[in-house]
Amino acid sequence: MSDPTSMGTVPWPPEFADLYRARGYWEDTAIGDVVRAVADDHPERVAVVDGSMRLSYRDLVDRADAAAVRLRELGLEPDDRILVQLPNGWEFIVLTLACFRSGVIPVMALPAHRRHELSHLAGVSQARAIAVPRTLRDFDHEALALELVEELPDLTLVLSLDRDRPADGERVIDLAGLLAGPADAAEARQAADGMRPDPDAPACFLISGGTTGLPKLITRTHNDYVCNVRATSATAEFDADDVYLGTLPVSHNFPLGCPGVLGALFVGAKVVMLPSPEPVRAFATIEAEGVTVAAAVPAVAQRWLDHQEEVGGAQLASLRLLQVGGSRLPDEHAARVRPVLGATLQQVFGMAEGLINTTRVDDPDEAIIGTQGRPVHEADEVRVLDPLGKDVPDGTPGAIYTRGPYTPRGYYNAADHNTRAFTEDGWYGSGDIVVRRPDGNLIVHGRDKDMINRGGEKISAEEIEDLMYRLGSLELVAAVAMPDAVLGERLCVYVVPKPGRTAPSVEEVREAFDERGVAAYKFPERVEVVADLPMTKVGKINKKALREDIATRLDSSTVRS
Template sequence: MSTEHTLESDLFLNRLAKADAWKNAIIDLNGGSLPVILSFGQLDELSDRAAQGLIDRGVEEGDNVAYLLPNGWEFVVLTIAIWKAGAVACPMLPALREREIPFVMRKSKSKLLFVPEEFRNLRYGELVESIRSELPGMRSLITIKLGKPLNRKSSLGGLAEREPVVSQLAQRRPKSASASQLLFTSGTTGEPKGVIHTHGTLSNGVAAHVQTLGLTSMDQIWIPSPMAHQTGFLYGMSLALYLGATQICQAIWNTETARFAIEQYGATFVQAAMPFLADLTRESETPRGLRLFIATGAPVPRQLAQVASKRLACKVVGGWGSTESCMISVGSVRAYGEESWNSDGQVIAGREMKVTDEEGRTLPPGQEGLFKVKTPAMFIGYLDHPEWYEAAVDAEGFFNTGDLAVIDERGNLRLTGRVKDIINRGGVKVPVTEVENLLYQMEELHDVAVVGMPDPRLNERICAYVSLKNPNSTIGLDKLTDYLKVQGVTKMYWPERLEIIPEMPRTTTGKIQKYVLRQMITDKLNPNYH
């Protein structure tokens, strides 16, 4: 199947219509030992009714519909209902609060907001009511009681109470070029960007992944990554819909539920960030049954990938993608070997990637530069900011990712850091990711992040933040530098300061928030720096 063009038959709703109506579509583990299970037939019927509910509540074609829900059957049904109503899915992470919710609502102009009645001991309805004055465009707040769908009329806050008008839904059926998703990036600095995808771009992104990895409807897709993030939304929920495969939803991360997903319900595939992989690998008895773990979202320490593939008895491969471009590269699963996990993969069919200098000239293999990509799964714009799109995507259609990378002679991609994460020590650019990967191999260290700290003479010096496997122990800077010396790392790349913290600040998708660490060390050295 070619991934150059997206066929209407490959769109998620059209694939869903062909799924086995009696097959399990969703296994929602959030109820513990008694999961909620929906068949594809039930999913189709319930989403039809919910789509009618959206139309009855004034949702027009092309409207953005905002919802803040954890992973679960409610998220899946509502997303499909939004699409069936001809509208655009605008999911929010459950971790968002008083500052972020009004921002997304104002930018998206959503008339409705769906929230859980309660999740993780927070009553979201009360939270939203407390900031209602900041939501002038919101017509209705719909609270959803999470759990089993007792009956169709009460499901999803009453959204599914009415039989659908088939002719209305048929008129709203989206096309390949119809907007499908508005997803706000969890930016570490500046205003979050509203990334717009179509049904065609997202379907293309999934189709290429399926072809490259050899996934089938027999796979069981486990989703511990937030569905309101592209990893869980596209390479969890949407991937399962595309395949007609069962998806296993996990809303709150813990390794016991993960073990349940793998050993009890037969999860075979997962795409998730490094912390999920690390936690499973560190279990005294690792769960067995996974076939493939795609590690994305942040650079994965190569030592971890190697150990995890042995302990979990599955293939662990690296990969790179972004909210804007979907997946661009992934390690080989057919010719599985060291390069599958010891890099960020090779380019996926139908995509292009290159490394350039600051003037846009393509660099030869082995040289570090700006990482740029081109794909038929590319987003179509940033909400309200066409100038951002014009600055990010050049005339040839290449997207400047903001990452630094090296592509070797064999076509293996290695991300070396973010442009904004560069440590400029007296004119010397420090290979942050390489240093972190080496330090991660030290027995005493649980997590590592290397950041720049301000220096009046050199502009920046190198600070290593670490958390320890044994929180009651300690470690000195000299032990880190001695280790790097043995590894053959030049002294100019050694950390010059060590900060030990209990745990790293992270986004909800597992990325270490380096801007928080940089601010922490800046404040500690001199509060007047900012």
């Protein structure tokens, strides 16, 4: 039997919780109730578009309530965890809302995750169920889910989605059937109302970027996540007339709740789901659905800019706001957004652990182009510290620390890591190095932790190094970021072979990672074989020197070519 979530969750201190509640930052409302109230006011308005599937707000909440009841009939109780690994589609939204209504806690996995990541997430969360597409991009997710059920004691249910045919019904539950409309909507609503979770209870688990080892789980409560969505909706100036395009994996915090899908549903706007940000289809969808707001990582924004310059036309006429986050957008690309795409750029710098910063729609161009914004909520506390933990003056680089009404006080079941990531008085250090300007806007200068940011997907160097050592032929390994014009960073691994052994090629490494069930975005893209690795004075591998070395090697190869 799985442990109560409260056993692994770090609560806000009572004095902070009381303050946030007294000032109205916490509304004491469950997420599902917010969407339900919008549906009551605007039942016939279109809520979700996914290809030919169009759900009104009434359809959306009725399906969610029916699914909440069916989850209970499957034996899932409030506080049970379900691993959700679904692609962008209406099914993700309905299942997530069903969880929010029933008190079942979704663990937001990514479609790119494989055995390596899924077994870890399911194990740490003690998930009882997993929701997957049957197959996606030629990978059999259902087969892997069944293997995990055999291996993990808590995991017993597989919910499988196939839009062409239902699941076999013996070992696998048909997810499409579970998400179907109710036979009696009023009865389903009454039953779902009776399951209403405590607003201070966990709403979902987001996953960390993973600076050390495998991802950690971030407990987001109904109260803090409603606060998160409300604050980011305000800075994006979301209203009922907006149409939000979801192309990034919606299980990420950015497209889910900053303000993302939930922000749109909170104000009665329309959500349009796409499985990919590929510009031809994305631009056609923007034109067809009148999309007003879209979110992108820098690599996607660059592709959109290049495509629009190449093809021209007025497909983006409705787009008023392009949010870009996940990693820093180079200033030269930021300056192109308004003249090329015709939309206002909103830079977004934040973390699934809480704090979100954005530029504002009415900021001057120099702030929109040259900064990553400022905190979205009046109660966000931010400090910029030197290596000794002292505050630095504005204009000086330092490590950012934060706390506030939607920044949790610790990772789930990670006491050792919490002592490193959080101070005793509750400040969270993300590892990002920033400069704060006198106007409060932040400029991101990088990070002080060992992490590769590949197009917005965070890769732990420690995790990669551990996987490399398992190959058995290596004496020393160091994973570092190498610069890339499209993704910002890619993954390079420096290796020193054991005496008498041969280092694996990059192709052999990628094959080995694939066999171990590692997500493809974590595959090394370059292997540098060296006789030894540079060391710091305290005997640690000098990653800074290696990053400089690979940058030099890349520059040299460019010159030679």
